[in-house]
Amino acid sequence: DAYGAREILARLNHRLPAAPAAGTPLLRSAFYFKEALSVALDTTGAHASSAAVASTPVDVLLKLGAYKAFSELSPVLQFAHFTCVQAVLDELGGAGCIHVLDFDIGVGEQWASLMQELAQRRPGAALKVTALVLPSTHHPLELQLIHENLANFAAELGVPFQFVVFNLDSVDPTELLAIAGGDAIAVHLPVGSVHAAAVPSVLHLVRRLGAKLVISVDRSGDRGELPFAAHLLQAFQSCAFLLESLDAVGTEPDVASKIERFLGRVRAGAHKQLRRGAGRFTPEEGAGEGLPRGEARRIAGPALAARRAGVGVGMEMLKELP
Missing domain, CATH: 3.40.50.150 (Vaccinia Virus protein VP39)
Known part of the structure; x- marks a missing residue:
């Protein structure tokens, strides 16, 4: 229901912070899911840079850097x-x-x-x-x-x-x-x-x-066998727990921000990827x-x-x- 999804997106845009750096882990997780919804509804490609997928060579380097930093911490x-x-x-x-x-x-x-x-x-x-x-x-x-x-x-x-x-x-x-x-x-x-x-x-x-x-x-967080609503909630909670853990570790702000931007988008897009065709x-x-x-x-x-x-x-x- 694209019309209903756009109504939900409008409400989320009104209630959530404009940037993921502000707010609690729960609010930041909601921001990434709002961003994923925006990308899913966008038919023009204007929000392609917000997707979890690395679409340019620079995105690739940022993704690999974030993954390396996370692997050293986790x-x-x-x-x-x-x-x-x-x-x-x-x-x-x-x-x-x-x-x-x-x-x-x-x-x-x-x-x-x-x-x-x-x-x-x-x-x-x-x-x-x-x-x-x-x-x-x-x-x-x-x-x-x-x-x-x-x-x-x-x-x-x-x-x-x-x-x-x-x-x-x-x-x-x-x-x-x-x-x-x-x-x-x-x-x-x-x-x-x-x-x-x-x-x-x-x-x-x-x-x-x-x-x-x-x-x-x-x-x-990867529970693709669940009904869509339950899987979405599971992925949302998993993302919030991840961000809470990053805060608790006391990671340097620039490193934490790099990890959060990448992994937050990955977790938010997981429910969508799992529901793609199976090839x-x-x-x-x-x-x-x-x-x-x-x-x-x-x-x-x-x-x-x-x-x-x-x-x-x-x-x-x-x-x-x-």
């Missing part, structure tokens, strides 16, 4: 990356070539850590990373910089490395099957990284690939032969669960999918 992100890398090493550390299919590449720093461990523990072992991304969330320059950074670091360590990118909206699953043959495969599939309707088909593909490990990080991973005839909801836990055998009390992160590694 124990949650550090813990998630450490546990992710450790799970891969525990399950696939003896393989000659580890192939990671990543549905949420971020800036790729967790795979740099994996390279470092491989160089120390198993010299000569190769690493392949296949990133499955949406064009709406990753600028081509961003992916190029991620590739170059990882490739340069791999060269310094002497780790054979390959990086491939697929468009999640148009990828043909048979292409993934073709490039993954014979590799020891791990899948990085955070909660909310694909449309909820596509999850059974994605897990069906995971089974066909013969993946030995599936890593899923619960980021609490080629849509349910189709035969998908029911894969992994219906709840089936992954049943077939996985023993599951390794990592929990860190009080930080709101859950991670589950599903081993040895048949």
Whole structure:
């Protein structure tokens, strides 16, 4: 209902501050959601610069800088990356070539850590990373910089490395099957990284690939399986909690502002991204032969669960999918 949405936007513009720097975390979170609504209703492109997507080279550099600053501050992100890398090493550390299919590449720093461990523990072992991304969330320059950074670091360590990118909206699953043959495969599939309707088909593909490990990080705000209103509220609360945490840490104002502008927009736009089409991973005839909801836990055998009390992160590694 575009007309009703514009009425809501007009009321929010009247009640909320003109800039995110003013007010409580709750009000600042509301500002970013108001901004996301404004972008969604804009048909002229006038508010494109307010979107969470990096649309210019300068935006890309600002986004990467904000993400780097946040990764240095957040124990949650550090813990998630450490546990992710450790799970891969525990399950696939003896393989000659580890192939990671990543549905949420971020800036790729967790795979740099994996390279470092491989160089120390198993010299000569190769690493392949296949990133499955949406064009709406990753600028081509961003992916190029991620590739170059990882490739340069791999060269310094002497780790054979390959990086491939697929468009999640148009990828043909048979292409993934073709490039993954014979590799020891791990899948990085955070909660909310694909449309909820596509999850059974994605897990069906995971089974066909013969993946030995599936890593899923619960980021609490990504609840695409909920009804729209409930998911919107969940995302709003998650954004407010994030901003409250930034305030509590006592981060330098310029660093906090950089992180807030980027992550606030990402959280505010999350509900919209999760409700986009699922691309080629849509349910189709035969998908029911894969992994219906709840089936992954049943077939996985023993599951390794990592929990860190009080930080709101859950991670589950599903081993040895048949």
